[in-house]
Amino acid sequence: MPSLRSALCLIAALSAVPADARDYRYTDMHLHYVDFFQETDGMAELLQQMDKHGIQHVMISGVSVAKKWHEDEPRRPRYYAGDDAAVYWYSATDTIVAHALEQLDEEQRQRFHPFMSGFNPNDKNADEHVRRMLEMYPGMWQGIGEVFTRHDDLTALTAGDTPRANSEAMHRVYYLAAEYDLPVMIHSNITSKRERNPLYLPELEEPLRDHPQVRFIWAHAGTSKEIHRHQEKLTFLHDEVERLLGLYPNLYIDLSWTMLEPYLLDSKGEPDPRWLQLVERFPDRFMIGSDVVGKFGSLGEYMTGFDVFLDALPEAVAHKVAGSNFLAILPAAKHDESEGKATAEAAAAR
Template identity: 30%
Template sequence: MRRRSGSCAAVVFAALGALAAPSAASGQSCAVKGDFNDSHLHMTNYIQEGVTPAKLLEVMGERVPRAVLFGIPLQQQWSYTLTGEFAPTYYLDSDAPLYYYSFTDAVIATSYLALPQAQRARFDPMITGFNPADMYAADHIRRVLTTFPGVFEGIGEFSIHKEFVSSKIAGGPASLTDPALDRILDFAGQVGLVVIFHNDIVMPFTKRQNERAYFDQAKAVLSRHPNTVIIWAHTGLGRVVQPPSQHLQFLEEILSDPKLKNIYFDISWDEVAKYIVRDDRTVAATADLLNRHPDRFLLGTDWVAPTDPAKYFSLYDMYKPLWAKLTPEASGDVRICNYQRLFDGARIKVRAWERANLPAQKTGG
């Protein structure tokens, strides 16, 4: 079994090494094919059920050349004393707590490795099964990388402040001021892992005078990790976290800071899209920001275990008013090229870290 494992790892490295040459990262032009690359896609849900990567490829078709691949790090507890025979499948279905489910990373890795090599090239797997309030979280990430070499290219989506979710987590919520988070981001930067980070940009139902509370803490964290590629999911918005009065100014504050050029935003989730396409004014304001910073935004769907192509592509269709306002270059960057640049770069860096840090029998020498 040991010899077979080493041989498998060697094949994975050889295949991914050949596929890793980036276009934008190496100075070549980005080939804009398909509608978008999906920078935010969950294979499993809050009870660790979902779809296979093969099914995701059926749903993506030729319209989505590549997508991230990750589960959800939290498991919703089924407490019989609270819901009886009703088995909750979502975090809003029960008052029972959520807990971290580290096995999700093994599920993602084994599902990915079950694909033919040509199909693996369309996915960029992410590590999510860690508690960002745990000083050992970085050790978990390292352990996953060394157990499944040649597979993962990033970490996330993981959450710090998240409406309705943070307060339900067993053991208490994560914090932007916790050194455990710095340890995670430091390690990600050392390896070259892309980070997808969920953090509400303001407190739900916040007052204007308190709008900077989370934002200032988040900006301080981001500033401490200039060598880590970080994608701030949903531009910090959510179901009840509506755009604060200074939302676009907050984004501009990060985008215009040369010390934060490693920070990106995704515009995933239909709950976010509804704010952007709410009216002509919101579309125009968002388009202006993206046209001025076209290399800093990515499109993701945030669908959980999608099986229906019509639903899967509905978010892309929601954004048609936005696409119409973007320059052709900005549209291509947001939909396709920024993803390709970031994740092609991660493939090279993470594989190099693995070759330098794993025994020869695992990396294939």
């Protein structure tokens, strides 16, 4: 009796779900539409994964560098760290993102919040590129980033000077961001792979202090997988994040994947009480993302991976971190538009 067996399986599955299980409507605030070769699974696959996993909104950006397949390399690398060939700044990444969004209908497009990233952070012409893109695609761009500055091995492979969050070129970008009310996402590692102190933190803290009108998103709170390969856990990270949040109301923290472990969750997979307390103290300043690069099959796994931590927060705070905190820092018009749509969706669900 297959139908009876199926019914019993369904009843068992439903009984295993807690009655008060939370239904998160995720906003992925850190997604790259392309990879380091400027290739992508495409918008149809991305939308399918979003719908499948309850991801309502996505911050979408390109990747500001492209990996070179060097003449001396017999096999095409699969990742930027696959061999010793350089990566180089690639401004067409913004055009790829813009073109993909232009193919969508209006309802689909409202779910995406594009950030531009295709410029060299050490080039004092960078702000002119940003202004040019704003004029070429009026009303499209909602932020700037992810801007790669200190990024361990990626920095070492990038042609040209070491990019810094406090370069003169970036200060010009921040003034432009303030002019257009655009948030800025910065990848600026807090330290190097081996130094057990916040070696590079002043490079981020300077613009936080000097540009109080700019909303900064600190990608991964300054961590990276490569740092963790050499230092399993940065013991000073929590205290520095707490200090910065207390000093700079324009700072927001991206908790995407390198923050989930070993910070938000301990070695047993349990939520860390110190990070829970910190998020509760600053409930509007944390947000989650997948940080996928051009491949979207793991999108749901990355986003639902935060559920253990989210479930340990007060429910109202958890929903902010999972969804609305990112939307709240978008340019005013886009924020109102997205919040209105989210309210309408919630009302329809009831």
